[in-house]
Amino acid sequence: EDVVVRGVSLERNQAKITICGVPDRPGSAGAIFAAIAAANLSVDMIVQNASGTGTADLSFTLQKDDLVPAEIMLTRLVPKLGAAAMTATTGVAKLSVVGIGMRSHAGVASRLFECLGAAGVNIQLISTSEIKIAVVIDETELDRAAQATHAAFGLAQPRPPSNTA
């Protein structure tokens, strides 16, 4: 099917938590998210990659204001789970390319990733669905990344951020 990229969406003020070395056995991800849900935290992207060593790293993004309560709660949970460590960072942002028919096209992914690489923007997290490719990058690089992405997909350049950004 033809890919139609409709636009680029930007989300500032994000934070990221990565739990490294989560034991790769049934139930670990459930235990982490049961604690997050019980603390009533609103989570956006959840990304987990398998690794060959019997452990997996699991990351998620949340609003900057929710970072401290999440960190406090997870600091207690991580040792109980047998996970290795947790890192929490603010100053990240999410950039997403939204379209239809994304799923079967590595072309959209390559165009996005290559334009970010050429603009010197480092990709920290990647997550995709049928209608969207989302990356987490450093917030200081967001405007540069947005300009490069609009240009790469032939979209009208975004207006400079106004006070309402």
Next chain:
Amino acid sequence: EDVVVRGVSLERNQAKITICGVPDRPGSAGAIFAAIAAANLSVDMIVQNASGTGTADLSFTLQKDDLVPAEIMLTRLVPKLGAAAMTATTGVAKLSVVGIGMRSHAGVASRLFECLGAAGVNIQLISTSEIKIAVVIDETELDRAAQATHAAFGLAQPRPPSNTA
């Protein structure tokens, strides 16, 4: 906003490639996907997690039939990129919970991950968007995972796979 889970979708016959130790600098992901797009491979989920060691693992899923051409092409690329290794596996499947208002609810994620844990299903990859939470699991566990998920979200049990599954 209220979360409404509309259904569970299952995709069999998937394969997974993980490239470990990709140098975590601008352009690496672009180089990988430029090669994938040039080989005209159709990719589904793309998942990358950041790691603190200056490298990142990047995984993607594709149709089982595309695995061998992808492996051949990436075997040549991985050393040029300075990545550590590549693993390719068939026999995986994707299970997704689809709904609206997913984004702000760790509750949906925790319910899905906990029910899979209780059913003894190990989660290999996780990727989310506003409308969907997708996990990659072993294909032999798909029917058990689907039953547990339908029960956890109060959805009518799937009919046993017919010949057209």
